[in-house]
Amino acid sequence: GTRIARAGRSQAKLDAVRAGLGPGAKDWPILIADANDEQALTELASSTTVVVTTVGPYAKFGMPLVAACAAAGTHYADLTGEVLFVRRSADSYHEEAERTGAKIVHACGFDSIPSDLGVLLTAERAAADGAGELGQTTLYVRRLRGGFSGGTIDSMRTQAIETRSSPADRQIVADPYGLSPDRAAEPSRGGTKPAKATSPLDVVKGVVKGLPVRRTADGHWTGPFVMAAFNTRIVRRSNALLGHAYGRSFRYQEIMDFGTSAKAPAMATAMTAGLLGVAGGMQLPPTRALLDRVLPKPGEGPSVEDQQRGAFRMEIESTTTTGARYRTTVAAKADPGYSGTAIMLGQAGLCLALDSLPDRAGVITPAVAMGDVLAQRLRDQDFTLTTDRLDASAG
Secondary structure, rough: OOOOOOOOOHHHHHHHHHHHOOOHHOOOOEEEEEOOOOOHHHHHOOOOOOEEEOOOHHHHHOHHHHHHHHHOOOOOEEEEOOHHHHHHHHHHHHHHHHHOOOOOOOEEHHHHHHHHHHHHHHHHHHHOOOOOOEEEEEEEEEEEEEEOHHHHHHHHHHHHHHHHOOOOHHHHOOOOOOOOOHHHOOOOOOOOOOOOOOOOOHHHHHOOOOOOOEEEEOOEEEEEEEOHHHHHHHHHHHHOOOOOOOOOOEEEEOOOOOOOOOHHHHHHHHHHHHHHHHHHHHOOHHHHHHHHOOOOOOOOOEEEEEOOOOOEEEEEEEEEEEOOOEEEEEEOOOOOOOOHHHHHHHHHHHHHHOOOOOOOOOOOOOOHOOOHHHHHHOOOOOOOEEEEEEEEEOO
C-alpha cells in the first residue's frame, strides 16, 4: 500500500530500471528532475512525504535537494559519507528544517547506521540498567566482506580537492567533533581549541593518528578502519543532539580487527599503508591522476556474485562510568556497501514515511531521527542488533 515513485533526470533510464524491478514496480510513477533544477526539486519535494536520494558526490549534486526538502517540510534520507557536505547542510538548513518539521537524515547506509544505532543501543541499555553513562567506547570491525564502489571513491576525490584548496575545510575534516552542533561544549585536544590542520596531508595523518597497527592484550592485531573518520563524527553529533545522553565522558573510536593468525600483522600493516596511500594520493593532483586509472569509477563496483558473498559483523564495546561493561553486535549477511546499504537506506525511507518517530526535526542523524524504530525494522530484515552486559555484576 505504500506509494513509491522513482525520480531522476533520464526518462529512458528510469523506464529501464522500473522494467527490471518486476511486477511490483510496474505501476510506480516516474518523475523527471535534475539535481540542479531548483523548480523541479521544489515540485518533487512538495509531492511526497520522504525523498530518498543516492546522488553523489553529494557535495557536487546534493545540496539543492536538501534545501528543497527543508523548505517543504519533507523528510529526507541519503547515504553520504562526506563530512563537509553534512557540515554545510547542518549550517545552512538545520534551523529551517526544525521550523518546517523536516527530518533531514544523512548517513543512512553502511556509513553510518551500524555505528550510530549500535552506540545508541549500548547507551540505552546502560541507562536502563542504571549503570551510568558511556565512557571509552570502541567499535571493532570483526568481519567485513564486500566491494568498494566507484561512487564512494568519487566522493573521497571530491572532498580531497576541497580540503586542498580550503584551510577552513581542512579544519572541519581534521576535527573529531567537526559535526557537533555545539563545538564549544566538546572536548579539545591539547588545549582550548581543536587541533589545527595546516596542510592537506595533516588531514591524512588524522585518519590513522592514535590508531597504528597494534596487538591487543588478547592477541588480536588491529589497525585503522577506513570509514571511521566519518562514522565517529556522526556518532558524536548524535550524542550532542541528544543533549550528551551518552555522557560527557563518552569517547569513541573505530578500529579494524585482523584476528590472531600469523598473517594478521602483515594484513593490518598492508591495510594501513593502503589507506594512507589512497588518502594521501587523493590530495595531490599527479598521484590522484594515477589513482583514477586503477580505482573503480562512478557506476562501477563488485559483481552480483561477489555481492551475494558479502557480510559484516561489528562489535561495540563500552565501559560505563560505574565500571559496567557492554557489547553491542551489529551484523548482517549482506554486502555492506551494496545489498546491506540498500536495505538500510530503504528501511530508513519507509521508517520516515510510515512510522511513529520521536518529535525531532532538523539536520539530524539516524539514531536521533529513528533510533529504536529503525533498529527493529532492520532486525525484521535479518540484521543482528543485540546488546549484552559483560561484567560479573550483570546479575
